[in-house]
Amino acid sequence: MKSDKKNIRHFSLPQLQEYFSAIGEKAFRAKQVYEWLWLRHATTFDAMTNISKDLRQKLEENFVLPAVQVDATQHSNDGTIKSRFKLHDNHLVEGVLIPTDSRQTACVSSQVGCSLSCKFCATGYMARKRNLDYDEIYDEVALINQQAMESYGKKLSNIVFMGMGEPLLNYKNVLQAIEKITSPDGLGMSPKRITVSTAGVAKMIRQLGDDKVRFNLALSLHAANDKKRSEIMPINDTNSLKELIDALNYFYKATGNEISFEYILFDNFNDSKEDADELIKIYRQVPADLVNIIEYNPIDNATFRKPDALKAEQFMEYLAKNRVNARLRRSRGKDIDAACGQLANKG
Template sequence: MNQLPNIRALSNEQLAGFMESIGEKKFRTQQIQEWLWQKHAAGFDDMTNLSKALRQQLSEHFSLPALTINTTQNSADGTVKTRFTTFDGHKIEGVLIPTDERKTACVSSQIGCSLSCKFCATGYMDRKRNLNFDEIYDQVMLINQQSEALYQKKLTNIVFMGMGEPLLNYTNVLKAIDRITAEDGIHMSARRITVSTAGVAKQIKKLGDDGVKFKLALSLHAPTDAKRNEIMPINETNNLKALAEALNYFYAKTKNEITFEYILFKNFNDSQKDAEDLIKLYRQVPADLVNIIEYNPIDAFTFRKPDEEGMERFMQHLEKNRVNARLRRSRGKDIDAACGQLANKDK
């Protein structure tokens, strides 16, 4: 493993100080920053407008541990799943989800996950480590390159709904979003970024205190503590009352959009009573939308999705009670790229 300091962890002032210490002109700092954040150099040799001597100096003092593409899979519906390799040999997955109006990157925040949600393939993996902020940034840049190559369009949206729990990698996720939204980064509006959490109440409140600008999604998936405890162990320490309080606090501080994510499981959370419980919860929180999601089967979990009529009945009951709900059809199921399916399956 490379022991040299990561050049992308340096502030502009620190990099400028290094340039001065080796007798280089100030403008070189800006050139290097452009290579690191806008031109997405994978190594110092890519920085072709720098002298060979300067590139050599950089390589002797710093590392540039860029993410690389391991494999890509293309779905019949246009979705692209990419497995990336980290500098220390771990694998993570990200997904490009194209529609006519949007090109969305679904990115990971951890290598594996510690939360063990029963319906999520990543939850059956060990959590190896958090992703560094520049590794998260690299996913976005590489998926953006795919979008431009395949669809001649840049990414319009980013969702932190890949592998891992973003709020358990709080600092790196926020630093990555700062970089993504920066003028000298991708310069995407924070309003086009959604961070999805399984529900870490303390960190949801911290988002409010930190005045973040991005949207928040709660992976709800069950409308009562008893049912949520069955499929999401995190609920035992972050129950629905605590989450409702945290979401209200977040909204009071930021006025940012909040979405509920709710996967329908046949004969578990899809009854009229479940819909009623969901409506009650919806009215306790300033949520803009409830995304009703088709369940995507994984090998380790025996639940099934309801039939079309069952999903429609559930949706109609929500709509009749003035809940802003949308049925989200799964994308990339044929390549295990849909919601809950990312797991490095054929590693």
């Protein structure tokens, strides 16, 4: 039977104050509860120890607090930690903590599954079940932050929306989650340390510009001509490279925020000199800071392979010779299916 109780975290502070006033409680109690919900990340009403037992009981009777739970964790040989998170309706999503000497990065999911069907991505072979609510995305980040503190004694330094799902197809919740993550009464993280990665939804990239967001944007490019890109990323059929280039320039003009490209190297598909030339051409049409060249990570449903080390090195050298700021991103967490493109709730 569906409960008609409302999710308390979907109430703003003024709305909570209004509720507390209506039940004859002092307004400052609302602030205390609000702090427990976000700043102190309480997952039950009982955890709110400076609130009277009677009031906690009343909250329990009138609201739900559907906190995300860690369902399983796996530890990679390289220190990466992958978590499978269980949502209140038993759906599962995955998130990853990627530690380095200088950073603690959370890779988070924004949807249960994905509707875009990119041919090289394990999540793309799953159906999209639903969007994550903003409080669920916040929970993912807060739980990975706890892992960073427990395992490495350091808070998260960066967040990338590169997990399961297309963030710009869950636009409102992703922006609300980032607002909470960057708020002083949330995790207080700088928006400059957050990157939202998109497979390329031109209309929503423009919307980001109109909304004057303060976080960084990454475009999953992976092929630098429309024919090849449409082969591996069906979204390109309705969001051509020209439309995406125009949208990225619009975004940059409106926000001045950092833009980067992601480009997975596939053996004998997008790793030739001609492919590099096409990539250079696109790079020069957008004020991009960086091209992340990514090692391909094998998945069960696809037959792609990564090129050998020499070929990858030659590709990188050619980009450098043509003054492209490119970095080869080594995969982390491959042994636990936690690397780029491998998230599929396999546990």
